[in-house]
Amino acid sequence: MRNFLVFVFFLLPIIAKAQNNNAPSSYDPHDIKITGYLQTQFQVAQSPGIYSWSGGDFSEHSSSRFMLRRGRLKVDRVDKFSSVVFQLDGTQDGLRIMDAFIQFHSPENKSLKFTAGLFNRPFGYSIVYSSGYRDFPERARVFQTLMPRERDLGAMISYKPNKAFSFITAELAVVNGSGLNARDYDSNKDIIGNLSFNFDSLANKKLHLGFGASIYKGTVRNNTTTVFKPINNGFSNSTDAANEGYNFRRDYYGANLQLGYKNSFGETTFKTEYIEGKQPGVAATTTTSGLAASTSFGTQPTGNLYLRNFNGYFFWLTQQIANSKLTAIVGYDVYDPNTDVDEAEIGMAGNNTTAGDIKFSTLGYGFTYALNGRLKLTIYNEHVKNDGTALPNYQSDIKDNVFTTRLQYRW
Template sequence: MKITSTIITLLLFSININAQDSLATKDDIGEVKGTIEGMNETITEMKNFVDIIRKIKWSGYIQTQYQTAESAGISSYAGGSFPANVNSRLQVRRGRIKFVYDQEITQYVLQIDITQNGVGIKDAFAMIRDPWIRTFSFTGGVFDRPFGFEISHPSGMRETAERSRLFQTLFPGERELGVKFEANAEEGVLSYINFKAGLFNGVLPTANENDRNKDFIGRAGFKIPFAEQNLSIDGGLSLYLGKVTTTSKYVYKMDESSPVRRYDVDSAAANIGKNFERNYYGADFQLYYDIPNFGGMSIRTEIITGKQPGTEKSNSFYYPTPTDATPKLYNRNFTGWYISYIQNIGLSNQFVMKFDVLDPNTDVEGNDIGIVGSNLTVADIKYSTLGIGWVYHWDMNVKFMIYYDIVQNETVNAAAAGALVNFKSDVKDNVLTLRMQYLF
């Protein structure tokens, strides 16, 4: 009996334990489920956060360089003029940081430039792409002017130290405040052509509008790849239709009736507030070809001609400043062009040669400049530059560049006086650049 009751007790105890185990297991499973659900929520939150972070892309580069000029204090387009008495310098030529928030059909871009001269805005724009075929886009803010090829070829990738004198003169800073429409298909027949055009203030990159005119800038281009041959032929036609408004009553234009090439000045008070055409017509062409066993090569050329309203001292576009609020306006017909040859040698080396010409006043020759009474100035002198360089890509981030600019100016008339005297012969203004770039 005692044994029986002991067995029954043990059985009951055992059942109780099993029941307790079962309850405990259910509780445990419930607890684990709760924990997993909690973890899932945390992971979902983290995923959302990571997805947002992934949309932010940032990149940048810094270009540190040493330059030596043929003579001190020269005016130069190889990264800016040298100060008086200075013939060599160390600079941070560009120090860029670019942030992009990319939602695929919308994009926010901010790029700043930090150098020894301070901090400046390079890009600040928003872009909206059509959500259906992702071919058309609309951009507003500060961004590259849609003209030609050289503006759109980024400085961090460029094989030459600087853009040509032509582009630096016509489009200082490359960018401008404006709005732009662009058509650029990713695939299909339409991918061979592209189009971009917009309206801009027509002033300096981040300057405020200074007149009642908006300038039209546009380019229609093509890119024809021959994949089998590893050859690509690209090109385009560009147009700039703009106006500047004079703040001075003195307006100069070439006197067509005079046997001597000279400016005629119109000084009617009614000239103040008048508009003058700033029109450029451009054509560009690029050829890319992979030379077997050697490397890819490219030949790029571009020509621009048109009307440029400038000032007495500058053949860049007419732009009153706080220090010179009423500059005299000089109307000039200009032409400029460049051709460059870039040869990749293996994966790390590039040889580059470039020749560019800017004739800021096609109505005059060098010998016309300096003749007494011609009113022609230093801004009418034609320049050509032969650049020769070598680029070595040390790794995916670092590259070194050695680049030599041989600058030649048109020589002026022997009777020239004042600021023109220096141009009776070729000015000693060649520049050697040694540059290191870190890009990430």
């Protein structure tokens, strides 16, 4: 983590300005304004019924599917000192709320803003960057696991100075910690802090630089007397009456960097983000897939908690081709839900490890083509890899690659 922070804060020579979801379509005063986007796609999996972070798991006997990945409808209104945002997401699974928040500031000074309601967790770069502008089909596995659906209920203070120091943004939020679920399952609240720097017009407006650091301090309430704590080659079993009702730490530390350069061939961008910390989870079982074992809880966990140390990161590289509407994209991400155990040790007798402790890496590549200012085609192939373990179903790399073709229309 320390080396990555040094890399972020001292590497100066490459990003496009983030499209922040925690904002109305424009801060210029306006009456009701409607914006949004629709993503429809066709996917082919390497084998039927795979667990996947590329739009969700495949059905048991299916290795291909058409689906509506996202159908966002955003309504907002802005006056001199306040705004309201309401966003819905409609897919083949139904209609659900994505954003619903009120934001206000002093009429004389817009530097300090207060936000309350349902909004994106202000952690790092990729969580708050809109899926309607992102070149890659999905966020990295680690962020989908730790912050599913990206949103949470709470309140936030944002500070962005005017004029000379407008490149700085500081955010501090207090949230339930249970995501989109309106019923928080304990009385504790989680704290999120984010500090970012964005320089949009360096080197004669050809170079863009952004970087930042984030922290998440939270807890998960345990519901049983038994807890599994990490040791060098697995977990130790701790049973104590004091464990029931105890709030165990859920702490994340992250850093991010974005670079962009407009050259004679076309714009080049490089983006990376790293996160590590402690994540309470559960054991993988026949009803809980390995992917879901370390997912953050939206409701009170009923099984024994597994306290895991984790890390994860991604690299995204895009290259516009000959200043055309065609852009090549390459991505690589890694999520290790348990850094205290090697893959060869997972499933060994007596160490209490499960499929929820397996490390996965994903190499993706493809291209996007902007057919016009609103319509975009994305072709993307993902190679998902895991090392062999001692578990019966994971003794070698499972066949869970995914190919995606997507059309997006934004208005």
